[in-house]
Amino acid sequence: MSQSESHADFEKEQAFDRDFKPRGAIAFFILLILLGMVIWYGIYFIMLGRI
Amino acid sequence: MSIMDSSEKKVIGITGAVLALFIFSILYARGKNNELPACIPYDKAYLEPKVIQLDAKTYQVYAVAQMWQFQPYQINIPAGSEVDFFVTSKDVVHGFNISEKNVNLMAIYGNINKTTVHFEKPGIYKITCHEYCGIGHQAMQAEVIVNEVPKK
Amino acid sequence: MQISKSLKRLIYWELGIPLTLLTIGIYHGLMQTVYRAGVIHQSSFAHLDYYQGLTLHGVINAIVLTSFFAVAFGHATMAFYLKKEPHRWVAWLSFWLMTIGTLLAAWAMLSGNASVLYTFYPPLKAHPLFYLGAALLIVGSWVPLFSWANMYMSWKKEHPETKTPLAVLGTLVNFTIWFVCTLAVAYEVLVLLLPWAMGWKATINVTLARTLFWFFGHALVYFWLLPAYIMYYTMLPKLAGGKLFSDLAGRISLFLFLLLSVPVGVHHQFSDPSISRGIKMFQGLLTFGVALPSFITAFTLAASLEYAGRKRGSRGLLGFFGKLPYLDSSRYLFAYLIGGLFLFIFGGLTGIVNASGVLNAVVHNTAWLPGHFHMTVAGPVFLSIIGMSLFLYSGISGKPVFLPRINVIIPYLWVIGILIFSTGLSWGGLIGEPRRTNLGMTYLNPKNELFTPEWVPTTTLALAGGIIMTFAALLFFIVFFGTMFSKKTSAGGLDLPVSEALHDEKRIPLFDTFKPWLIIMGIIILIAYIPAFINATRNPGPGAPPFSPNSPVPEQISKTSNPYNQ
Numbered sequence: 071m072s073q074s075e076s077h078a079d080f081e082k083e084q085a086f087d088r089d090f091k092p093r094g095a096i097a098f099f100i101l102l103i104l105l106g107m108v109i110w111y112g113i114y115f116i117m118l119g120r121i
Numbered sequence: 122m123s124i125m126d127s128s129e130k131k132v133i134g135i136t137g138a139v140l141a142l143f144i145f146s147i148l149y150a151r152g153k154n155n156e157l158p159a160c161i162p163y164d165k166a167y168l169e170p171k172v173i174q175l176d177a178k179t180y181q182v183y184a185v186a187q188m189w190q191f192q193p194y195q196i197n198i199p200a201g202s203e204v205d206f207f208v209t210s211k212d213v214v215h216g217f218n219i220s221e222k223n224v225n226l227m228a229i230y231g232n233i234n235k236t237t238v239h240f241e242k243p244g245i246y247k248i249t250c251h252e253y254c255g256i257g258h259q260a261m262q263a264e265v266i267v268n269e270v271p272k273k
Numbered sequence: 274m275q276i277s278k279s280l281k282r283l284i285y286w287e288l289g290i291p292l293t294l295l296t297i298g299i300y301h302g303l304m305q306t307v308y309r310a311g312v313i314h315q316s317s318f319a320h321l322d323y324y325q326g327l328t329l330h331g332v333i334n335a336i337v338l339t340s341f342f343a344v345a346f347g348h349a350t351m352a353f354y355l356k357k358e359p360h361r362w363v364a365w366l367s368f369w370l371m372t373i374g375t376l377l378a379a380w381a382m383l384s385g386n387a388s389v390l391y392t393f394y395p396p397l398k399a400h401p402l403f404y405l406g407a408a409l410l411i412v413g414s415w416v417p418l419f420s421w422a423n424m425y426m427s428w429k430k431e432h433p434e435t436k437t438p439l440a441v442l443g444t445l446v447n448f449t450i451w452f453v454c455t456l457a458v459a460y461e462v463l464v465l466l467l468p469w470a471m472g473w474k475a476t477i478n479v480t481l482a483r484t485l486f487w488f489f490g491h492a493l494v495y496f497w498l499l500p501a502y503i504m505y506y507t508m509l510p511k512l513a514g515g516k517l518f519s520d521l522a523g524r525i526s527l528f529l530f531l532l533l534s535v536p537v538g539v540h541h542q543f544s545d546p547s548i549s550r551g552i553k554m555f556q557g558l559l560t561f562g563v564a565l566p567s568f569i570t571a572f573t574l575a576a577s578l579e580y581a582g583r584k585r586g587s588r589g590l591l592g593f594f595g596k597l598p599y600l601d602s603s604r605y606l607f608a609y610l611i612g613g614l615f616l617f618i619f620g621g622l623t624g625i626v627n628a629s630g631v632l633n634a635v636v637h638n639t640a641w642l643p644g645h646f647h648m649t650v651a652g653p654v655f656l657s658i659i660g661m662s663l664f665l666y667s668g669i670s671g672k673p674v675f676l677p678r679i680n681v682i683i684p685y686l687w688v689i690g691i692l693i694f695s696t697g698l699s700w701g702g703l704i705g706e707p708r709r710t711n712l713g714m715t716y717l718n719p720k721n722e723l724f725t726p727e728w729v730p731t732t733t734l735a736l737a738g739g740i741i742m743t744f745a746a747l748l749f750f751i752v753f754f755g756t757m758f759s760k761k762t763s764a765g766g767l768d769l770p771v772s773e774a775l776h777d778e779k780r781i782p783l784f785d786t787f788k789p790w791l792i793i794m795g796i797i798i799l800i801a802y803i804p805a806f807i808n809a810t811r812n813p814g815p816g817a818p819p820f821s822p823n824s825p826v827p828e829q830i831s832k833t834s835n836p837y838n839q
Contacts, residue, residue: 086584087775092128092518092576094583097590099132099572103139106622113626114146116703117635120223121155121239129522132572133565140561143629150631157543157550157630163814188825208546212827213397213820214479216544216638220705225634227544229479230396230817234546251638251707253324253390255397255822256316259711262723 154237158226161233167207172196180204184248186215186228189257191248196265200243204265208234216251219265227252243269274767280348280358281669283368287345288662290372291338292753294379298333299746301326306694306739309710310732311717323711324388324822331391332382335650336407337375339497340414342658343451344371346500347444349665351421353769354438355428359420367416374409377402388822390709392486393466395477398819398828401470408462411455418448436780439523440507440769446527447499449791450534453798454492461485469819476816480547484809487538488802495534495563497650501657502526504610505574510772512607513597515581520774522573524784526566532794533563536801543633547812552804553630559801560628567621574614580775602681605674606770609660612684616652616691620645623699638709640731641702644695651691651742656684659749667756671765675755679748686745694738701731 161167166183170192173181178199184206185192198204208217210228217226219238226234240246250261301321307313308323316322321329344367352358381387386400393399393407425437425445465482468474506523510516517523539556542548582593598607623645626632636642667674674680702708706728710716715723717732783789818827 087516090580090583090775092572092579094579094590094593095518095572095575096128096131098575098579099135099568102568102571102618102622103135105618106625107139107142109622110143110626110629110632111146113632113635113703114150114629117155117223117632118150118153120221120635121150121153126519126521128576129519129569129572132569136565136568140564143625144558144561147630147632155631155634157553157633158546160547160549160808160812162812165814188820212817212825214394214483216707218638218705218707220639223631223634225544225637227542227546229483229546229813231478231814232480232546232812233814234544247705249705249707251710252394253327253397253709255820255824256322256324258324258709259715260723 155223156236159235161207161235163231163233167209167233168211178202182206184208184217184228184263185211186217186250186254186261187211188213188255189250189261191217191250191261191263194263196263198240198265198267199270200267201241201270202267203237203239205235205237208236213254214252215254215261216249218249218251219246220249221246224248240265240267243267274353274356276352276669276767277358277361279361280352280364283364284345284348284665284669286372287341287348287368288666289757290375291333291341292659292662292750294333294375295338295746296750298330298338299743301330302334303739303743305330306732306736308713309717310736311713311719311729312736314713314718314720316711316714322385322388324390325382325385327709328388328390329382332378334655335391335497337410338658339650339654340410341371342662343447343496343500344368344414344417345665346503346661347417347421347448349767350440350444350503350769351424353767354441355424357424357428359417359424363416363420367413370409370413370416372413374406374411374413377406378410379406381406392490394486395466395469395479395482396817396820396827397822398470401467404462404467404470408459408467411459415448415452415455418445418452421445421448434780436520436778437785438507439520439527440503442524442785443499443503443506443527445787446531447496447503449787450492450499450531451496453794454489454496454535457485458489461489476818478810478813478816480545480813481806481809483542483545484539484548484805487541488535489538490541491538492534494646494650495530497654499527499530500661501610501613501653502570504606504657504661505570505614507772508606508770509574509610510577510581511770512604512610513578513581515577515584515772516775517772518573518576518580518775520778521781521784522569524781526569526573528784528790529566529569530563531790532797533559533566535794536798537563537628539801539805540628540633543630544637548805548808552801552808556801556805557628557630559797561625564621564625564628571618571621577772577775599685600681602674602677605677605681606660606664608681608684609656610653612688613653613656616648616656616688619692619695620648620652624649636702638707639702640698640706640708640735642708644698644702647691647698648695656687659753660684663749663753663756665767666753668768669765670757671761671763672756672759673762675752675759680752683745683749683752686748687742690738690741690743690745692738694735694742697731697734697736697738701728701735704728704731706731 215228246265248263381403387403537560582596585596587593587596
C-alpha cells in the first residue's frame with residue numbers, strides 16, 4: 071500500500087469515528103425501556119387485580 | 122462536552138424518568154391499601170392457631186406454619202370479609218402464599234408477620250408453602266374457603 | 274504474554290475443578306425439570322434425593338463455579354494488564370483453601386448431610402463441615418485480592434499518569450465488593466451457624482441470620498456479573514470488529530456498582546417479618562439505583578456494536594445487529610458474550626420487577642424467581658464463564674479448540690433452551706407455582722389430591738428448555754475436555770482481546786482512584802444496614818433450635834427453646 075493510500079484510509083477512519091453518532095443504539099435503548107415498561111406494568115396490573 | 126457524554130446523559134435521564142414513574146406507581150398502589158407485610162412484636166399467643174371473628178365482615182386468623190402443615194387447615198370466611206393474617210412458624214422457615222390475593226409472607230420462628238386481605242369473590246383459595254422446609258415441603262397446602270353470603 | 278508454569282497450572286486447576294463439578298450441577302438441573310414436570314413421582318432418583326440435588330445444583334453452579342472462575346479470571350486480567358504475576362504462595366494458598374472448602378462441602382452434600390439449599394436458612398441445620406467448607410471457600414477467594422492490591426499499587430508507582438486499565442479496575446472493584454459483602458456471611462457462618470450446628474449454642478436468631486445472608490446474597494450476584502461486564506467492555510467491541518464507545522461509561526458503571534451492590538440486600542426480605550417497611554422501601558429505592566449502571570452498559574455496548582456493524586457496511590437504524598460475527602468460529606468468544614447479553618435483557622428487566630416493593634407479593638418464591646435468575650446467572654454469567662474458561666485454557670495451553678464449528682453454536686442452543694425454560698417458569702410463577710418444591714410428588718401427580726393441572730404446561734415447557742440446555746452443556750463438556758486432551762499446536766501464552774476506545778479519553782483522576790468511592794460506599798452501607806440490623810436483633814422473639822430436614826422434632830430440645838415451655 072502506498073503512503074498516500076494508507077494515509078487516505080487513516081483519514082477515512084478518522085472521519086468515520088468523528089461522524090459516528092449512535093442513533094441505532096438510542097433506538098435500541100428506547101425499545102429496551104419500552105419492553106421494560108411492558109413487563110413491569112404487566113405485573114403491576116396483575117397485582118392491582120389481586121388486591 | 123463531547124457527543125459521547127451527551128447521548129450517555131440522555132440514557133441516564135430516560136432511565137431515571139422511567140424508574141421515577143415506577144416509584145410513583147408503587148406509591149399509588151400502596152395508597153390503594155396494598156402494603157408490604159407489617160412488623161408485629163412477638164407474642165407467643167400467636168402460636169395458637171385460631172380464627173377470630175371481630176364482626177360480620179372482619180376476621181383475624183392466627184396462622185401457624187409447621188413441618189409440614191398449616192393450622193388452621195381450612196378457614197371459612199363469608200364473601201366480602203376483610204381478614205388479618207398473623208403468621209408465624211413453630212419450626213423452620215415456611216412460605217405462606219395465597220397467589221390469587223397478593224398474600225406472600227415468610228413464616229419465621231420467633232417472629233410474627235401480618236397482612237390484611239379483602240376477600241370479595243367466593244371460592245377456594247389455596248395457601249401454599251413456597252419455601253423449602255424439609256422432606257414434606259411439597260405437601261404443605263391449606264385452604265381459605267370464601268363462602269357466598271346468602272341473599273336476603 | 275508468557276506466564277510462569279506455576280501460574281499456568283494454577284489457572285488450569287482453578288478452571289478445571291469447577292467445570293468438572295459442573296457436570297453434577299448440570300445433571301441436577303435437568304433432574305429438577307424432570308421431577309417438577311411430574312415425569313417421575315418420587316422423592317429421589319439414582320440415590321440422590323430432590324432437595325439434596327437442588328442443594329448440589331445451587332452450590333456448585335452458583336457458588337463454586339462462579340468463585341473459582343472469578344479468582345482465575347482475576348489472576349489472568351491482573352497479570353495480563355499489569356505485566357506482573359500474583360505472589361506465588363498467596364495464589365496457591367487461595368487455591369488450597371477454596372479446594373479443601375469445596376471438598377468438605379461436597380462431602381456434606383453428597384452424603385445427604387446438607388440438604389439445606391445454597392441459602393442454608395436456619396433453623397434448618399446442616400452438618401458442621403458444610404458450614405466450615407463454605408467458610409473456607411469464601412475466605413480462600415479473598416486471599417488473592419491482597420496480592421492484586423499490592424501489584425496494583427506498585428504498578429501505580431511506576432505509571433502515575435496512566436489510566437488504570439478498565440479490566441484491572443473491574444477486578445479490584447469486584448473483589449472489594451466481594452470482600453465487604455462476605456464479611457457478613459462469614460460472620461453468619463462462623464459466629465451464628467457453626468456453634469449452633471455443633472450444639473454449643475441452643476438457639477439462633479433466624480431473622481438476623483437471614484439479614485446477614487442477604488447482605489452477602491445480593492452483592493453476590495454482582496460478584497458473578499462483573500467479570501462478564503469486564504469482558505463486555507474490554508473484549509466484546511474488539512471481537513465484534515469495532516471500538517468501545519465510551520471507556521468512561523465503564524468506569525462510572527463500575528464505581529456505581531461499588532457504591533450500590535451491597536446496601537440493597539433487604540429486597541430479598543420484602544416478605545420477611547420484623548424488618549421495618551421503611552428500610553424495605555429505602556433499600557428498594559437503592560436497588561433502582563443499582564439498575565442504572567446496567568442501563569448505561571446496555572447503551573454503551575449497543576453503541577459499540579453499532580460502530581462495528583456500521584463499519585462493516587450496515588444500513589438503517591438497527592441494521593448493525595445483522596452485521597456482527599455471530600457464527601465466526603475463530604472468534605467464538607463473541608458468540609458466548611452476545612448470547613449472554615441477549616438473555617440479560619430479560620433477566621435484568623424482570624429483576625426490576627422483583628425490586629419493586631409491592632410487586633414482590635406477585636412473584637416472591639414462586640417459579641418466577643428461578644425464571645428470572647436463569648436469565649442472569651445462567652445467562653450472561655454462565656456463558657461468559659464457560660466461554661472464557663475455554664478461551665483461557667486453549668490460549669494458555671497452546672491447544673486448539675476441539676470441534677470449533679460445534680463450539681460456536683453452543684451459546685445459541687443454550688439461549689434457546691433458557692428462553693423456553695424461563696418462559697415456563699415465569700408463566701408458572703404468575704399462576705402460583707412454587708419454587709424449591711418437588712412438584713412431581715404432589716402438585717404434578719394426577720393421583721394426588723393436591724394435583725394442580727394448571728401447572729402442567731408450565732412445567733412441561735421448563736422440561737423442554739431444560740433438555741435443550743443440558744444438550745448444549747453436554748456439547749460444551751465435549752468441546753472443553755476434548756480440547757484438554759488435544760495436542761499442543763503452539764507455544765501458548767496468556768492473551769486477551771483488548772478493545773480500543775472510540776474517543777481518546779484523558780485520565781480523569783476522580784474515576785481512577787478508590788478512596789472517595791470507598792468512603793461513600795461505607796457511608797451508604799451504614800445508613801442502609803444499621804437500621805436493618807437493629808430491626809433484626811431487637812424485633813424478633815426467641816431464637817430457634819436446630820431442625821433436620823427430615824423431622825419436625827428439633828434436634829436438641831432444651832427448656833429455653835421449646836415454645837411450649839414458655
